[in-house]
Amino acid sequence: MxxxxxxxxxxxxxxxxxxxxxxxxxxxxxxxxxxxxxGCVQKDLVGAHVQLGGGSTDQRWYICPLCSRHNKHVGELSVTDTIKLVSASKAATCDR
Ligand SMILES: [Zn+2]
Ligand SMILES: [Zn+2]
Structure with missing residues (x-):
């Protein structure tokens, strides 16, 4: 994805x-x-803020683990389809 x-x-x-x-x-x-x-094999993972790419109309913000290098990447990334995206909206998660 x-x-x-x-x-x-x-x-x-x-x-x-x-x-x-x-x-x-x-x-x-x-x-x-x-x-x-x-294809990335880095292990220094951080929780990155992402949106769905590929022309998706979903404008919501998600958290996805990425290495620190890819967290600084500008533009689209191709990630494995099995990775789970979690809502970055505090109101919908930890601020409830
Ligand atoms: Zn990476
Ligand atoms: Zn939280």
Whole structure:
């Protein structure tokens, strides 16, 4: 699936402690061993803010684990289809 990285989010954390912990908590899945970007084998994962790419009309913000390099990537990324996206909306998750 295609994701679009949202760069420059000032929202560095949430009540969960980090966006990576947020992803774990609300995604209910364990962290992938490697960055889910196709072909990437980095393990320094962070919780990245993303939107669906590939011309999707879904404009919502999601959290997806990505390595720190891909977290700085500008534009679209190709990630494995099995990776879970978790809502980045605090109102819908940890701020309830
Ligand atoms: Zn949270
Ligand atoms: Zn990566």
């Amino acid at each position: 295609k994701l679009r990285n949202i760069n420059g989010t000032s929202d560095t954390t949430c009540k969960c402690g980090s966006w990576l912990l947020h992803w774990k908590k609300f995604g209910g899945s364990s962290l992938p061993e490697f960055c889910p970007e196709t």
